[in-house]
Amino acid sequence: MSVITVERIKLFSTRSPWWCMVIAAFLTVGFAALTTGFLNSTDEQQATIFITQPGAQLSQMVMMVMAALAVTTEYRFGTIRTSFQAVPQRAALLLGKTAVVAFLAGVIGLIASFGAWGIGSLFAGNADLAINTGAEWRLLAGQGLIFALSAVIAVAVGILIRQSAGAIAILILWPLLVENLVTLIPKVGDDLAKWAPFANGSSFLNQGQDFGLAGAGAGGSDFALGPWWALLYFAGWAAALLVIALFTASKRDA
Amino acid sequence: MIEAKGLTKRYGATVAVDNLSFEVKPGKVTGFLGPNGAGKSTTMRMILGLDTPTSGDVRIDGQRYRDLHQPLTKVGALLDAKWVHPNRSARSHLAWMAASNKLPKDSVDKVLEMVGLTTVANKRAGAYSLGMSQRLGIAGALLGDPEVLLFDEPVNGLDPEGIVWIRTFMHRLADEGRTVLVSSHLLSEMALTAEELIVIGRGRLIAQSTTQEFVDRASGTTVKVRTPQLDQLAGVLQQQQLVTRIEDVEDQGKVLFVEGDLSTDQVGEAAAAHGIVLHELTLQRGSLEQAFMQMTGDSVEYHAHDEVAAVTQLEAPTAAEVAAGPKEDN
Numbered sequence: 001m002s003v004i005t006v007e008r009i010k011l012f013s014t015r016s017p018w019w020c021m022v023i024a025a026f027l028t029v030g031f032a033a034l035t036t037g038f039l040n041s042t043d044e045q046q047a048t049i050f051i052t053q054p055g056a057q058l059s060q061m062v063m064m065v066m067a068a069l070a071v072t073t074e075y076r077f078g079t080i081r082t083s084f085q086a087v088p089q090r091a092a093l094l095l096g097k098t099a100v101v102a103f104l105a106g107v108i109g110l111i112a113s114f115g116a117w118g119i120g121s122l123f124a125g126n127a128d129l130a131i132n133t134g135a136e137w138r139l140l141a142g143q144g145l146i147f148a149l150s151a152v153i154a155v156a157v158g159i160l161i162r163q164s165a166g167a168i169a170i171l172i173l174w175p176l177l178v179e180n181l182v183t184l185i186p187k188v189g190d191d192l193a194k195w196a197p198f199a200n201g202s203s204f205l206n207q208g209q210d211f212g213l214a215g216a217g218a219g220g221s222d223f224a225l226g227p228w229w230a231l232l233y234f235a236g237w238a239a240a241l242l243v244i245a246l247f248t249a250s251k252r253d254a
Numbered sequence: 255m256i257e258a259k260g261l262t263k264r265y266g267a268t269v270a271v272d273n274l275s276f277e278v279k280p281g282k283v284t285g286f287l288g289p290n291g292a293g294k295s296t297t298m299r300m301i302l303g304l305d306t307p308t309s310g311d312v313r314i315d316g317q318r319y320r321d322l323h324q325p326l327t328k329v330g331a332l333l334d335a336k337w338v339h340p341n342r343s344a345r346s347h348l349a350w351m352a353a354s355n356k357l358p359k360d361s362v363d364k365v366l367e368m369v370g371l372t373t374v375a376n377k378r379a380g381a382y383s384l385g386m387s388q389r390l391g392i393a394g395a396l397l398g399d400p401e402v403l404l405f406d407e408p409v410n411g412l413d414p415e416g417i418v419w420i421r422t423f424m425h426r427l428a429d430e431g432r433t434v435l436v437s438s439h440l441l442s443e444m445a446l447t448a449e450e451l452i453v454i455g456r457g458r459l460i461a462q463s464t465t466q467e468f469v470d471r472a473s474g475t476t477v478k479v480r481t482p483q484l485d486q487l488a489g490v491l492q493q494q495q496l497v498t499r500i501e502d503v504e505d506q507g508k509v510l511f512v513e514g515d516l517s518t519d520q521v522g523e524a525a526a527a528h529g530i531v532l533h534e535l536t537l538q539r540g541s542l543e544q545a546f547m548q549m550t551g552d553s554v555e556y557h558a559h560d561e562v563a564a565v566t567q568l569e570a571p572t573a574a575e576v577a578a579g580p581k582e583d584n
Contacts, residue, residue: 009346010339085304086325
């Protein structure tokens with residue numbers, strides 16, 4: 001697959017993706033050190049795998065920024081035209097980019113979640129942090145899937161918006177703010193929030209977890225779908241946005 | 255060979271390219287000439303399948319660009335030398351391009367060598383001077399050893415050495431039998447670079463001919479004659495269906511100008527046959543810039559100020575007249 005090679009060379013021949021990946025991995029691990037490193041002995045008993053993961057959403061944002069920039073910098077510097085000139089089958093080229101970026105985001109997601117769990121196990125040695133339920137495996141390994149799918153959404157938004165600032169603003173405000181603000185709308189607000197894509201992404205991770213120290217409601221409690229259906233729903237959003245983006249890019253003047 | 259038929263591009267109400275048809279043949283450098291904003295770049299983007307024409311189409315050896323398989327091996331183009339990620343090295347830039355069309359591994363080194371960037375190939379492209387960027391762009395165009403090459407304003411902003419280098423390079427490419435299309439807004443530059451010309455103004459075709467023909471026609475020769483028997487000579491020439499004009503020229507008194515496509519021979523012989531004394535007999539040619547301005551005068555989109563526009567409007571033949579001219583000749 002030459003488009004995969006092309007996008008791999010592009011991504012690794014500039015410095016900012018490296019930085020994004022290092023920062024993303026470091027944030028989750030670093031936060032885990034903070035949340036588990038200063039526990040007193042009674043709290044330590046109550047520590048669960050869940051409290052090693054608070055930095056994951058931040059890392060996910062950083063990887064989404066990297067994914068969006070992988071597209072928007074091409075528009076910013078005009079290399080998208082050189083790219084379309086080299087590969088006029090635009091959808092194929094952009095799919096290659098999506099695949100590379102999503103794969104890397106997934107790998108970083110796994111490094112982040114398991115790294116954070118490792119640091120947690122080290123610092124909170126007296127807590128039971130063994131991975132022994134399906135839900136706990138889902139929380140850690142699932143992070144890879146959520147990172148990858150949110151990178152797909154970020155690439156799609158990048159293709160549609162074409163400008164770094166606009167794309168990044170949307171990608172950060174949407175999961176952090178918009179999905180929470182809709183609950184303020186009377187009557188329909190709660191349903192809207194329940195069916196929001198990123199909410200379902202975290203519902204996939206958080207359902208059935210032992211929140212322990214973080215308190216019972218920490219991971220949310222009002223879920224629209226079971227965990228795997230929630231993941232599928234989130235993936236559906238990513239796929240739909242990507243299809244719209246690829247279609248738009250193929251029709252539009254470069 | 256590039257073939258455009260009825261190529262049209264509209265952006266809302268403005269027409270960037272208007273029913274443009276032309277052919278670019280192999281083995282020659284073809285100049286694509288027009289003032290700024292005439293639609294040259296838009297046309298080139300349509301040739302490369304980057305912009306979709308509103309109507310009409312353009313084909314490369316009978317194929318649309320978007321249908322080409324591994325297009326870099328067929329068409330190379332330099333539209334804008336700044337289309338490079340500033341933090342990526344020239345070598346990496348060319349490496350991804352080569353990978354996209356499955357080009358052999360040594361093709362990158364080969365073109366770097368060809369344009370003389372080997373020693374700086376690992377430096378970030380953002381640190382390049384304009385001339386170096388231009389060379390990198392040309393390296394990208396040559397990467398797939400294509401038969402067809404497009405260059406958009408390649409000498410813009412270059413120093414004389416760079417200009418000569420590019421000019422020589424174009425000729426070499428054409429001599430190798432390739433199809434080379436080079437756009438420019440400078441007729442004087444094109445007169446040195448191109449054998450064929452496609453001239454457009456406001457998106458419309460003004461002329462397609464050899465450069466020599468265009469220059470001759472555009473600059474319209476005039477024969478200047480000084481003679482003590484002014485009226486007699488004018489009469490003789492008028493009998494030969496020639497257009498004459500008598501003007502007062504400072505320090506020289508009355509001077510006769512004979513217009514139209516003719517040589518000094520004809521006037522000299524006519525004078526001798528009637529025993530008319532001549533004090534001066536010279537062929538006068540307008541400057542290329544002036545001629546080009548006349549040809550495209552009313553098709554320039556943005557004038558500096560209205561006075562200039564008014565003057566050009568008065569002096570210049572309309573684009574329609576100019577376009578009609580060559581048809582009558584054929």
